[in-house]
Every structure is written in C-alpha cells, then in structure tokens.
Amino acid sequence: MTDNGMAKFGRDNFVQLDELSFEEMQQQYVKMAQRCKSLEQIIEVNDISRLGQLVGKYQNNSKELLKQIAMILPAVEYAPEENKELVKLLDYLEGLHEKLEAYVVKGTLPETTFDKTECFGEHRTMRTVSFINFKGGVGKTTVSTNFAYAIFCMLRDSGVRILFIDNDKQGNASDWFEADRQYGTIANVLMGDVPVRKVIQHTRYECIDLIAADTGLMEANAHLLEGENGNEAVILREALQEVAGEYDLCIIDNPPDINMSVLNALSITDDVIIVTFPEKDSLAGAKEILAHIKQVKKFNRGLTLSGILVNAFSGHKTVYQCIDEMKNKHLPVYRTKIHYADREAKNFLNVARQGKKSIFEVSPCCKVARDIFDFSREYLGIA
Numbered sequence: 561m562t563d564n565g566m567a568k569f570g571r572d573n574f575v576q577l578d579e580l581s582f583e584e585m586q587q588q589y590v591k592m593a594q595r596c597k598s599l600e601q602i603i604e605v606n607d608i609s610r611l612g613q614l615v616g617k618y619q620n621n622s623k624e625l626l627k628q629i630a631m632i633l634p635a636v637e638y639a640p641e642e643n644k645e646l647v648k649l650l651d652y653l654e655g656l657h658e659k660l661e662a663y664v665v666k667g668t669l670p671e672t673t674f675d676k677t678e679c680f681g682e683h684r685t686m687r688t689v690s691f692i693n694f695k696g697g698v699g700k701t702t703v704s705t706n707f708a709y710a711i712f713c714m715l716r717d718s719g720v721r722i723l724f725i726d727n728d729k730q731g732n733a734s735d736w737f738e739a740d741r742q743y744g745t746i747a748n749v750l751m752g753d754v755p756v757r758k759v760i761q762h763t764r765y766e767c768i769d770l771i772a773a774d775t776g777l778m779e780a781n782a783h784l785l786e787g788e789n790g791n792e793a794v795i796l797r798e799a800l801q802e803v804a805g806e807y808d809l810c811i812i813d814n815p816p817d818i819n820m821s822v823l824n825a826l827s828i829t830d831d832v833i834i835v836t837f838p839e840k841d842s843l844a845g846a847k848e849i850l851a852h853i854k855q856v857k858k859f860n861r862g863l864t865l866s867g868i869l870v871n872a873f874s875g876h877k878t879v880y881q882c883i884d885e886m887k888n889k890h891l892p893v894y895r896t897k898i899h900y901a902d903r904e905a906k907n908f909l910n911v912a913r914q915g916k917k918s919i920f921e922v923s924p925c926c927k928v929a930r931d932i933f934d935f936s937r938e939y940l941g942i943a
Contacts (some may be wrong), residue, residue, distance in 0.1 A: 690826060696815075710932055723769050725770075873900060876901045
C-alpha cells in the first residue's frame with residue numbers, strides 16, 4: 561500500500577486518545593471502522609478486535625505474521641518498508657477499541673427507536689420465536705432474556721407488547737424476571753388447570769409480560785405423555801389463542817431437551833433460532849433439531865429455522881471452519897455473532913445476572929451487549 565493509501569486510512573489524522581471525549585471516541589471508532597471495512601474480510605461482522613489480536617501476535621512473530629495479515633486483509637499489499645505504518649494503524653484502532661470497550665456506562669441502550677409496524681406489519685397476529693438447542697450451557701437464556709430487553713428498548717415508543725415464556729423447568733429466565741410463582745406457571749397451562757390469562761404476569765418492564773416455569777414442568781411432561789386426547793402437542797397453541805391478539809412478539813426460552821413442552825412450544829413457533837457454540841458437534845446438533853422441525857411442520861406449517869446464532873465467537877481458525885461447515889450444508893447462519901466474553905464482559909454478565917438486570921443496564925457498551933443488540937436488529941430486519 562502506498563503512502564497515499566495509508567493516509568487514506570487515517571495515518572495522518574491520528575489523535576491522542578486521552579484527548580478525546582467519549583462521544584468523540586465513538587465518532588472516531590465508527591469513522592475508522594468504516595475506513596477499514598475492506599480490511600475486515602476475516603470476519604463477517606463489523607468488529608475490529610481480530611485486528612488487535614494480529615497486532616499482538618505480530619509483536620512476537622514479526623514479518624511472518626505480517627505476511628499473514630497481508631493475506632487476510634487483501635486491501636494491504638505486503639511490503640517490508642511499510643510495516644511500521646501498517647502496525648501503527650492497527651495499534652491505533654485497537655487502542656481506540658479497548659478504550660471504548662472499557663468505558664462503562666450506567667443506564668440503557670443508546671436512543672435507537674423504531675416503529676413496530678415496520679418490523680411486524682399491521683394487523684398481524686403475534687409472532688413467536690423459540691430459542692433452542694438440545695445441548696445445555698450454550699447461553700440460550702442469557703441471549704433470549706437480553707434479546708427481549710433489546711426489542712423492548714427499540715420498539716417501546718411504538719407500543720410493542722412482548723410475551724416471554726419460560727419453558728425450562730430450571731426457571732432461570734423466570735428468576736431473572738423475578739417471577740411470582742403464585743400466578744401459576746406454564747405447567748398449569750399444559751395440564752389444563754387454568755386458562756393461560758391466569759398465569760400471565762407483568763414484569764418490571766412495562767412492555768414485557770411473562771409466563772413463568774418451575775420444576776412442575778416435569779410432572780406436566782409426564783402427564784402429556786400419558787394423554788390420549790390426540791392434542792397433547794398443541795395444547796399451548798390452543799391456549800395462547802386467547803391472548804395472541806394482545807402481543808406483537810412471543811419469545812420462548814426452551815430447555816436443552818426434546819419433550820412434550822418443547823413440542824408444544826414448536827407448535828406455535830414461527831422462527832426457530834438455534835443458539836450454539838462453534839464446536840465440532842454443532843452441525844450434528846443443528847441437524848437433529850432440523851429433523852424435529854420437519855416432524856412438527858406436519859401440524860405447524862409456518863415453522864421455520866430462522867437461523868443459527870453463533871455464541872462465544874472468536875477469530876480462531878477452527879471457529880471459521882465450523883461456521884463454513886454449517887453454511888456448506890445450506891444452514892442459515894446469522895451474520896451477527898455473539899463474541900466470546902472476555903474477563904471484563906463475564907464480570908458484567910455476572911453483575912447483571914445477580915442484580916436481575918439486563919447486560920444493557922449494566923454495561924451497554926461492552927462487546928456482548930453490542931452483539932446482542934446488533935443481533936436483535938438483524939432479526940427485526942433493521943439495517
């Protein structure tokens with residue numbers, strides 16, 4: 561790359577980071593990220609942290625690693641005499657990225673609001689999305705609850721109404737919403753004890769209502785397995801018809817299992833989102849879920865796999881191989897990835913979990929929060 565080319569990417573416009581306000585840092589970050597868009601073929605999302613990893617390795621591996629950078633970033637032509645300029649650019653970007661990452665803001669998301677009719681249309685019934693994976697510990701509850709909060713923030717000014725259903729006997733999402741089990745749970749609905757309206761409770765967020773869960777789901781699943789009415793897999797769908805016109809979006813957090821309560825969830829679901837780690841067995845797990853989707857489509861023709869959401873994403877070669885493998889099998893993979901939570905992000909997540917808050921209320925600028933926010937926009941079809 562020529563001197564003029566490097567200047568185009570901002571070499572002559574560097575400023576001291578300590579001299580910038582937070583708003584100016586945001587502007588600089590966006591500006592540099594846009595300028596370096598052609599340098600980001602290594603990742604599909606607008607994130608430059610991978611460049612910083614390469615810089616760190618360059619300090620140890622020198623010219624050989626710079627050759628790797630040049631191959632990964634096609635806009636840069638490898639030339640030894642220009643090494644210092646390239647490293648200077650990457651160091652600047654990473655320094656700016658780290659400062660933004662460490663900047664903790666108390667409060668809510670940036671002022672970004674949209675009209676719900678642009679996302680769900682007019683006069684349509686409730687749209688239902690199920691977060692699922694038959695493997696536990698992949699972050700379904702963390703993603704689904706924070707997804708609900710992000711949608712709430714983006715669409716609350718247009719009066720969006722969200723129904724969150726905890727379909728996991730562990731009840732972690734219910735605990736996060738500080739559910740009052742005296743209202744009853746999804747188990748009561750599945751067993752036909754009460755109308756669904758009786759178990760719906762308001763949450764601390766004015767636009768989000770909740771159907772809670774607890775260990776009673778074990779008994780409910782056993783009860784449904786013994787049923788002989790022939791409608792055991794669609795009880796939830798029939799029950800929710802009573803309130804479907806009152807909500808725009810229903811979000812279901814499912815357990816790492818396939819049982820009657822999950823089949824009931826799928827019977828009313830429009831969009832299935834598979835939350836997964838980029839691991840060797842991810843493809844096999846996705847295929848298993850697809851097989852069940854195919855079976856459920858017999859009584860829910862609107863059921864589709866919306867996409868695979870990669871959690872704990874990193875720039876490791878094996879991660880890209882895993883994602884490519886899923887794409888090669890024509891599986892839809894969301895453009896947005898939830899990056900691996902570093903020590904600081906894990907601390908924010910723990911604080912949020914213990915305080916019964918969303919990650920956005922603890923640190924809306926941390927990487928995980930930004931990723932979930934971007935994923936929510938992608939799901940809604942907001943550019």
